[in-house]
Amino acid sequence: MKKRILIISQNFPPEIGSAANRMKGICQCLDEVADVTVWTTEPHYPYKQLYQQTDFLECAPEGITIKRIKTKSIRFEKNILRRFLLYVEVLFRFIKLILTESETYDVVFVTSPPLSVPFIGLLAKRKFKAEFVVDIRDLWPETLSAIKGIFPKILRALGYLIEKRIYHQADKLIVNSEGFISYIQGIVGDSKKIHFLPNGLTDSELVQVPVSRVSDKITIVYTGNMGIAQDIESLFHLAKNFQSAKNVQFLLIGYGKYYAEIQQEIKNLGLKNVIIKPPESRQKVWKRLRSADIAYIGLKEHAIFKTVVPGKLIDYMGASLPIIGVTSGYSKQIIEKAEAGLVFNKNEQQEINKELSKLINNQELRRYYGENGNNFARRHFNWQTNKKLLYKIIFEED
Structure with missing residues (x-):
């Protein structure tokens, strides 16, 4: 029974x-x-x-x-x-x-x-x-x-x-x-x-996405909560440094305590290369992940945030996206163990810019990290x- x-x-x-x-x-x-x-x-x-x-x-x-x-x-x-x-x-x-x-x-x-x-x-x-x-x-x-x-x-x-x-x-x-x-x-x-x-993730979500499409723009995506734990400031630093790169755009999709403030800050900083969208259904967000090129994850420097593994990290890996991260602790360990992307401390802005530029300009490097992340997600998530x-x-x- x-x-x-x-x-x-x-x-x-x-x-x-x-x-x-x-x-x-x-x-x-x-x-x-x-x-x-x-x-x-x-x-x-x-x-x-x-x-x-x-x-x-x-x-x-x-x-x-x-x-x-x-x-x-x-x-x-x-x-x-x-x-x-x-x-x-x-x-x-x-x-x-x-x-x-x-x-x-x-x-x-x-x-x-x-x-x-x-x-x-x-x-x-x-x-x-x-x-x-x-x-x-x-x-x-x-x-x-x-x-x-x-x-x-x-x-x-x-x-x-x-x-x-x-x-x-x-x-x-x-x-x-x-x-x-x-x-x-x-x-x-x-x-x-x-x-x-x-x-x-489900079997349908874990289908590996090949990096083979040709696009006029490289899209760096962020999805999910914009609250007390998330480091969006570091993403703004990246956006400012790549404003002159006409082939690069940042896409934010989400919600949370600071959504309106982040929306206003994009206007205040004049970040024409940043698009922010309100929350969307999981099905729609998943389509956007599959058509993006790079994923961003950022957690603020606080001891409690070192213990978490954000759901978006698992989604990024499942969607075969190479990850650029500003985080530490457990989420950093997962990214590095999977060889799914690159992780930095908040004060390493120059190094982040340099490595993101490599990801933007090297399709094979994006493929390498994306496939590693997907394979890791298949085994563990x-x-x-x-x-x-x-x-x-x-x-x-x-």
Whole structure:
């Protein structure tokens, strides 16, 4: 008899972003061997109005029971208080769902951030007497250390208490970055195993893209969140240095706390070679990645950002794009291990310009890094392969 698995996630398709994409992959894998039910919100990330567009009405997995709660919050990405209020609203609406649920489940699988969702999972674990599995995609509340202000400090202190309880109460812990393991081990000790399950791509996304087209312009692309972690300033330095190169353009597609400020800064700096576009569906972004030439990734210099592996990095590698990066820590290790591109510190601007110029002018070099990245993604970021890891985590005893 198949196990019954309840998955609780604040983010789920048709939402965009690596959180929703990860949950889609996990659900599709588990649905092959179990009865899966998903509790989630109506699409709202990065903002609700986005999902009034037909481009974003695709891709909730078929064959899975999905229960969605409505939220009143409309725009929250710029304001941490509004985001907190959204988390509280989701918390109470999910609690109501738990209290009225008549079904039973063998496994409760929750994903964080936010920490309110694993807290709901604790209640579900007790009601359904189920195994409690916590998937950790970010070290929230530790990430709040990168935000100044009294309110973030208060949230951080409260978050540490909730985080500690959740991790200790979890029957199994999963991370999407090996960079998180030592931090979590410091909380739970050596007695609890921490499982690594990276984000993944589908077979169709992992089809290698040959670098053979002839184009009038070389496109350097950046996709995704433009928030506190991302180093867009270094991309601006590159754009300024290549303004006179008529065959080079920078394409930014995304959303986030600083999207409007970045849009205005492009105008203020007079960067005619930079195009910025609002969020697009994953399908459309993937087409843009496949037609681009080089991908940029940048993370600010803060200890917490050294532990993450951004979803965009995996997408870039899957799309066979050579990477130019301003980052450190775990994401740098992956790029260098895969030989998928070039990584620098923020203060190495002259060296970055020099190496980017080589990439722009050398198609074979772009092909070399792009193929390496794609091959690495096939081995390590492939749902068809990694679902075996998922099954082992869920269905076997630690």
